[in-house]
Amino acid sequence: MRIYKNIPKRILSLCLVFAIGISMGVLSDHFVSENSRFQTFTEKLFRSEVCSNTLTLHYTLAHPEKKGIRKPEATLGTALSDPAKTTSLCQEYEKELKSFAYSRLSEENRLTCDMLLLYFHTRASLGKNSALDEPLGPGLGVQAQLPILLAEYTFRTKEDISDYLKLLSTVRPYFQSIIKLEKQKSQSGLFMSDTTLDRILKQCHSFVANPDSNYMDDIFAQKLKAFSNPAFSSEDQKKLCTYHHKLILTEVIPAYQELADSLESLRGTGKSSRGLAFFEGGREYYLYLLQSQTGTYVPVGQIEKRLSAQLLSDYREISSLLEQNSSLIDRLNQCSGELTLTPTQMLEKLPELMKKDFPELKDATYELRTVHPSMKKFLSPAFYLTPPVDTRNPNVIYINDSGRTSSLELFGTLAHEGFPGHLYQTVSFAENNPSDIRYLVTSSGYVEGWATYVESYGYEYAASLMNDPDSAKNAVRFAWLNRSMNLCIYSLIDIGIHYRGWDAARTAVFLKSFGINNASTAAEIYQYIVETPGNYLKYYWGYLNFLDLKTVCQKRLGDDFDLKEFHRRILEIGPVQFPVLEKYMK
Template identity: 25%
Template sequence: MGLTRAFLLAGLLLAAIAPAPAPAAAPALTAVPRQDEDARLLALLNSFARAQEALDPLGALARGDNSNPQALQRLFSDELAAAQRTELRRELIALARIDRARLSPERQLSYDAFREQNREALGWLSPDIVALTLVRPFNHFGGLHEEFPALIGAGGSLPYRDEHDYRRNLALLRTFPTVLDRASARFRQGMASGVVETRLTTVNMIAQLDEVLARPAEESVFTAPLAEMPEAIPPARQALIRADWIEVVGQDVLPAYRRLSRFLAEEYLPAARTEPGISAMKGGAGIYRRLIHRHTTLPLEPEAIHALGLREVARIQGEMEQVKAQFGYNGTLPAFFNHIRSDPRFHPKTPDELTEGYAKVARSVDAQLPHLFDRQPRGRMGIAPYPAHRGKFEAGGSYSLGSPDGRRPGMFYFNTYDLQSRFLSGVTTLYLHEGIPGHHFQTSLAEQDLTLPDFQRFGDNAAYVEGWALYAETLGYEMGLYTDPLQHWGTLDDEMLRAMRLVVDTGIHAQGWSRSQAVAYMLGNSGMGRSDAEAEVDRYIANPGQALSYKIGGLTIQRLRREAEAALGPRFDLKAFHTQILGSGVLPLPVLETKVRRWIAAVR
């Protein structure tokens, strides 16, 4: 979802939230009123956010803030990691001075989430862990070489309103080669210590770099902001900006890409590991368990997740059998998978057919929203295909966050690469997940709520964020969007994907599965196309544990809804339940459970 950044501030991206303590009973009033303690906490969290932003230059760019070039140069440096460790320790000491018992229930949630987030982040910055992570600065799925052009490019997060904006962004662009060279130095350190990426991710990185290098500076993805410059900039000044910009791209940026590509191809690739699972890397088994905790916010073992995935796959296959019968197909389920892959009726013939399909779903969803939600985000959401140069390396769709004021819309992107492997059946559920009411609702409502601390507004806790999006897919049943067997099949196929992720991710990283074994499992248990299956497996190889967050988070929210429905009976209000889930921004699952159960008790 959106942009995955390789080394943002550990307190934001490396957070794996442990279960929060039970809420303390309300204390008797003393000389310190509750609202004063709330104000103290919010003031601290606000100061922490500003301190973290100073140590998070790439995150600032993603939020649309102009980071200075000196800050950007610190990426992948020992200096930045040390500064992050110092800051996290300082924040935990300051937080301990807050009397949690005097906080309001809402601020207790903030306290618990922030404390555990920073404790976990500090663990990720310990020297033994950094030695296994910083020397793998990025890969083809979370690569700065791909993400920085998107951040600084036209339609990205940075403004291009006047000459001042262009000059500030050009200074960042001029700094970028230094960051790439430092990343190369980190890769070299990993080679020396035996901690390296896989051959597969390395080959994909080289292909991505070479695709950028295939265009001259004047046509580079980096020069996209020059295509339509504001009329407020005089033509003579536009010409100067254009000349300076192309010079930096041609003389600094593209040569840095060339150096990185040559290094990866000639030196790193021969040293890269052939096994896809991270457990095959030195220290990898321990890192995988940490990643499970980080991405699910729960202390789960790989074996338990694998078994859960197998049970979910079997359950969904039973529902697939019923929908298959509605198509009048009498063969086996695997045979039906092959039938769907080969029958042109299930595949778009043109990109426009996909575009029209998503627009139709959007209209149907908009009509249903007042029945499901009390609040809707400000601003619209755009729908567009991926740019041509990104499609080959992207999944079926993704969401890119808009601006908090709603002026820059959020964007739902869908993939038109390899059309014969795309499915018309997946249009509805993909829109619900990536767009409305999935990622667009959750992320926009959070960032637009100015009463929340920044880490709850902008957090990237995958179990919550992706769990909500997966839960949002199930709302298609209540909206009447799955009465069509084709779309019903599509949502089951997508649900199967998330269940298979539990099996395949743990299979690759804990049980020694090969890439071909993982791809074969996905093709044998779903109707997805081969290119999609390969892209998914390559994603799990590059980003261990992240794919587990969807199903774990989605099942948690579904379970909480069932608990609320059973406890409240006719007093259950679905809109109020959704407000509880979305109303406090990003929370770890244990803290979310505490909140929902507190609400259930209050309603009863």
């Protein structure tokens, strides 16, 4: 809470504003009314969108009643949609947005208007190509993410516990809507390949393998024990855990089994493992993904050209570093051993190290939690869980201590997830009190691009913690350049597979040119990118947009360029598509 110490001056300033307002008369009223009308529209839009399903509502608002929202019956919604209805609704929203007197809106409302116009126009462009949407996937699919979202469902009140238990009973009808969708895709020749099918079935079978020791039971018991609003007796906890286990056995596991059986019955009806370019409307759908997920609207050829230029630049810098010091790789191996901080200590160090480059954030509280042992093999080394918009806390960073990364990589990951990455960006944006709709309609390209952009700073900061910071500086720079090149290569392959029509053999040849000769590694990279179109570009193309925006501002401002002010303005604007970001940076 912000406390104003100089109250008399505030009262005086309000009196002056009131007096000036009287003299402005009709003009002021007209300006205020247009902004009020726009804000009423965005509030109505937010209430409509946030109630689409219980998970969205629960993760977005801790106290929906304070927003005038009555909780609907607990549901996961449906995977089925009416493309024509969706297009029509988006066009209606676009028309309504254009009805506002743009020049009479405040800058904040103009920015929101620009962002929403582009969002709904892009969404309406999908049309019949929505048939290519795929809710399932081995790693990022609904069936893989749902247990995590349910496990992390916060218990703030007893009603939350009741809603959560009801949600378990809606998993089956929700999966049945997915089954119906997949059958439609099969009939249209759009079903997944058998390779992808096998990977999804493996994940489903893993979930149902030990029904009497499902990790969701363990997590539910832990959350009940920690619940104190008011606390349950030991006997009540036992009864609830018994009921929860019954729901897992009779609702959730049968839902996964039914999903697996139904998918298995569709085996062989999909195309061989190919990208979107091999489907009718696939290239158009891929362009839609780039716009809607990555937030970019430049031609694919221009993206490829920029990616190739960065790849060459990184390669030349790596070559130069190795020419200067042939033992650089050995020094890099030493660096990882010298960074002996725990994840907690890393997160404590980062805010201090980043002060010279990023605006200080005084009230960024967070919790550090460890991933449940049974979930370690499915999750990344760390991830950030955003708080509800009406409480702005808790900010939670989860650590997966499975030991799959080096200490230097973990430091970069925590910079990505924490400071100055996702957590820092989220809290910084919230300090500007944006309209609620800005939390629902965002740009993944901005969000993941920013986190990747600042990850490079994290590597730089890590060097200052080494025994010999000067010699470590080039070693950790080498490590970042190597990561940058990998992300760039995967981004080029993403375009190659989904827009240019590369097959597995063409992809393997491309990887060989960068020294990746292992056939199984190449096959795994190919298969992952086939299943997650546009995913790498959210991170890397987003990163390059921030990098290029910084270069443009540096050239324009010369000696007047202030890196901290540059970052402050980006954070103030918040998650928007890159054309909108560039417009308001100017």
